[in-house]
Structures are given as structure tokens and as C-alpha cells.
Amino acid sequence: MASIQTPPPVAIKQAADAVFYRTLVQEHGSPLLVLNANVINNQYRALTAALPGVALYFAIKANPYPGVIQTLADIGCNFDIATSGEIKLLQAAKVESTRCIHTHPIKRDQDIRDALRFGCTTFVVDNLQEIEKFIPYRARVGLLLRVSFPNPASPVDLSKKFGCTPNQVDELVQRSQQHGLHIKGLSFHAGSQCLSPHNHLLAIESCAQLMADHNQRYERPMSILDIGGGFPVNYDVNAPAIDEFCRPLRKALAQLPPHFSVLAEPGRYLVAEAGTAICSIIGQAPRSNGQWYYLDNGVYDLFSGRIYDHAAYPITVFSGCSERQSATLAGPTCDSIDVIAEDIALPPLAIGDIVVGTMMGAYTNASATDFNLFPRAKVICTNIPA
Ligand SMILES: Cc1ncc(COP(=O)(O)O)c(C=O)c1O
Numbered sequence: 001m002a003s004i005q006t007p008p009p010v011a012i013k014q015a016a017d018a019v020f021y022r023t024l025v026q027e028h029g030s031p032l033l034v035l036n037a038n039v040i041n042n043q044y045r046a047l048t049a050a051l052p053g054v055a056l057y058f059a060i061k062a063n064p065y066p067g068v069i070q071t072l073a074d075i076g077c078n079f080d081i082a083t084s085g086e087i088k089l090l091q092a093a094k095v096e097s098t099r100c101i102h103t104h105p106i107k108r109d110q111d112i113r114d115a116l117r118f119g120c121t122t123f124v125v126d127n128l129q130e131i132e133k134f135i136p137y138r139a140r141v142g143l144l145l146r147v148s149f150p151n152p153a154s155p156v157d158l159s160k161k162f163g164c165t166p167n168q169v170d171e172l173v174q175r176s177q178q179h180g181l182h183i184k185g186l187s188f189h190a191g192s193q194c195l196s197p198h199n200h201l202l203a204i205e206s207c208a209q210l211m212a213d214h215n216q217r218y219e220r221p222m223s224i225l226d227i228g229g230g231f232p233v234n235y236d237v238n239a240p241a242i243d244e245f246c247r248p249l250r251k252a253l254a255q256l257p258p259h260f261s262v263l264a265e266p267g268r269y270l271v272a273e274a275g276t277a278i279c280s281i282i283g284q285a286p287r288s289n290g291q292w293y294y295l296d297n298g299v300y301d302l303f304s305g306r307i308y309d310h311a312a313y314p315i316t317v318f319s320g321c322s323e324r325q326s327a328t329l330a331g332p333t334c335d336s337i338d339v340i341a342e343d344i345a346l347p348p349l350a351i352g353d354i355v356v357g358t359m360m361g362a363y364t365n366a367s368a369t370d371f372n373l374f375p376r377a378k379v380i381c382t383n384i385p386a
Pocket of ligand 1 (some may be wrong): 059061062080103104158189191192193228229230231265266267268269
């Protein structure tokens with residue numbers, strides 16, 4: 001698992017290679033997050049090809065930038081919503097409610113009513129009290145029961161916080177039926193940035209068994225399996241290619257009865273690779289552990305995923321100099337946690353030089369803050385040819 005101490009991979013390119021980024025900064029200013037719509041489209045196509053027959057619902061939390069929503073809406077992607085704020089975003093983009101599911105396992109009544117008013121009728125639950133919140137709306141909703149499959153190997157183990165155990169499924173289904181509520185299927189999240197498909201596979205097989213057992217015993221069948229997100233991208237590690245990652249999943253899903261619908265909620269995979277952060281050095285100082293460079297962006301904005309998402313984004317600097325010195329890249333705020341990379345070998349850099357972070361389209365601007373009231377990076381979504 002990466003941590004804030006894990007140094008990111010660093011590339012040193014020739015000064016002339018910075019021209020493309022400098023041109024963007026001249027036009028839009030620095031700091032800047034460029035989201036490449038062509039890459040988002042390619043990632044959507046690659047995941048669709050790797051999981052044929054699986055309906056993709058983009059987890060908006062990974063990147064709620066309107067241009068991202070529009071790009072994915074235009075290509076036919078569906079949406080996984082978790083809040084009323086995300087519903088507003090979809091309304092602004094004129095996305096039909098029939099293309100949405102609400103996957104937050106814990107909701108206020110107001111959240112349920114906002115989603116129903118929008119027209120979203122599929123919700124995820126994982127405990128009895130949450131199920132009971134739907135009693136007033138039982139004629140209008142279908143529920144998915146989220147099951148937990150812990151994955152301590154994943155940098156973000158989402159089964160720690162949500163999901164009932166497989167042993168609780170039967171009782172929760174029975175209690176739902178007593179309330180006249182229909183559990184239409186099961187869902188899980190195998191952990192984010194999974195480097196192995198093992199936990200997805202285990203969860204698919206276990207859910208398939210639970211659904212088969214259920215369908216033998218009860219009149220109202222389960223027929224939806226939501227396999228969540230967790231599809232990996234390449235930061236500092238060699239994640240398997242998506243087709244390879246999904247190969248065992250395809251095999252397992254092919255064993256499901258033909259009338260089952262399978263959904264997935266990818267976040268990171270669709271957007272991470274599309275994002276490039278362009279920052280500038282605004283100050284520098286020699287310190288006891290080497291040269292410190294202060295950037296106009298840091299862990300309170302685009303690099304927030306260094307902390308929340310444990311991501312080590314690849315960094316590129318530009319210089320023709322062959323000399324290397326121990327260096328630290330820090331963000332602009334007054335907080336000492338605002339450090340992007342420590343003890344990395346860099347050529348001497350100057351105030352005004354460009355520093356680029358790649359693979360920065362997921363859980364970056366999404367978790368940015370206004371700390372210290374530094375202006376957040378401008379975000380643009382554009383088509384850049386590969
Ligand atoms: C319910 C749910 N679905 C999907 C996702 C997206 O996961 P990933 O970005 O790993 O694909 C998340 C991430 O937090 C989530 O909580």
C-alpha cells in the first residue's frame with residue numbers, strides 16, 4: 001500500500017518537452033488540471049470490451065467535474081450517485097434518471113426523497129435500519145443489498161465501512177419481505193485500486209451462490225448483481241491490463257443465469273489516466289535535507305489523493321542539466337503536511353519552472369479543499385489527441 005511517505009515515480013524530461021504544458025498555462029493559468037476527454041472515452045471502451053454485457057455506472061465521487069459527466073453521458077455511460085449534490089450535477093447535464101442508481105448505503109430521508117423526485121428508484125442498503133427507511137416508499141423502489149468482502153490488501157478497503165456479512169443476507173432479505181420491500185439483488189465493492197482480481201472473484205462467486213440459494217427458496221427472485229468498482233490503473237506499480245484483470249471475472253459472470261443483469265460502478269479506472277496536473281514552482285529554499293521547491297498546488301487541492309487515496313502520482317520535471325540533488329516538492333499552504341514528495345533526486349530547478357503530475361483524474365479535484373484560501377486549480381476537460 002502506498003502512503004504519503006511513498007515517493008512518487010519521477011521522470012526528468014528535456015526543457016523543450018515543457019512547451020506543451022507552458023502553452024496551456026499561458027492560456028489557462030497555473031495550477032491547472034487538464035482532463036483529456038479522449039482518454040476517458042478510451043477507458044470506457046476498454047472496460048466495456050473487458051466486461052461485455054456489464055452495464056457501467058460511473059462512480060461520480062471519483063471526479064464530479066461537469067465536463068467528465070458530459071463526456072461519459074455522451075458515450076452512453078450510466079451513473080452511480082451517492083448524494084443529492086451529485087443528482088443536481090446530473091440534472092444540470094440533462095442525464096435521464098433511468099441511467100442512475102443510488103449506491104450510498106447510509107442515507108437521510110431527504111436524500112431518498114431527492115433521489116425519488118429525480119426519478120432514481122434503485123438504492124443500496126446494508127442493514128435493517130436502512131431498509132426500514134424505505135417502508136414509506138416501498139411501492140416505488142427496488143433495493144440492492146451490499147455485502148462486505150474485506151480486502152486489506154487494497155489501498156482503500158471499502159468493506160471496512162459498509163456491507164453486511166454474507167451470513168446476514170438471508171435475515172435481511174426476510175425482514176425486507178416482511179416490510180413489502182423487494183431486494184432485487186446484491187452488490188459489493190471489492191476495494192479500490194485492486195491489483196489482483198482475487199477479491200472480485202471471491203465476491204462474485206459468493207454472491208452468485210447466495211442469489212441461487214435465495215431464488216430456490218423465495219417467490220420474489222434476485223436478478224441483479226452489482227460488482228462495484230476497484231478496477232486498477234498504473235500509478236507507481238504495474239497494475240494488470242484491464243483485459244487481463246477482467247478475464248477471470250468474465251468467466252465467473254458467464255456462469256450466472258442468463259436473465260441476471262450485471263452492473264459495475266467504476267470510478268478510478270474511467271478517469272485517473274485522463275488527468276494531468278500542471279503546476280509551477282513559486283519558491284525554493286535550501287534546507288537541512290536538501291533543496292525544497294514550493295509549488296502553487298499541493299495536498300490541500302489536486303494532490304489531496306496523496307493523503308486520502310494513498311496515491312503516488314508520477315511526477316515529471318523538465319531540465320537539460322545532468323546534476324541531481326536531494327529535493328522535496330511541497331505545496332503552497334502553511335501546513336507542514338502539505339508535502340507532495342520528499343527526498344527525490346531532481347536536477348536544479350528554478351522559480352517559474354513547470355512540474356507535471358500524471359494519472360491525476362481520480363480522487364484529486366474531487367477531494368480538494370479551500371484551506372488557507374489558496375485558489376483551487378482551474379479544471380478543464382478537453383479533447384487532446386493521443
Ligand atoms: C459505492 C462505490 N462504488 C464505486 C466506487 C468507485 O470505486 P473505484 O474508484 O475503485 O472504481 C466507490 C469508491 O469509493 C464506491 O464507494
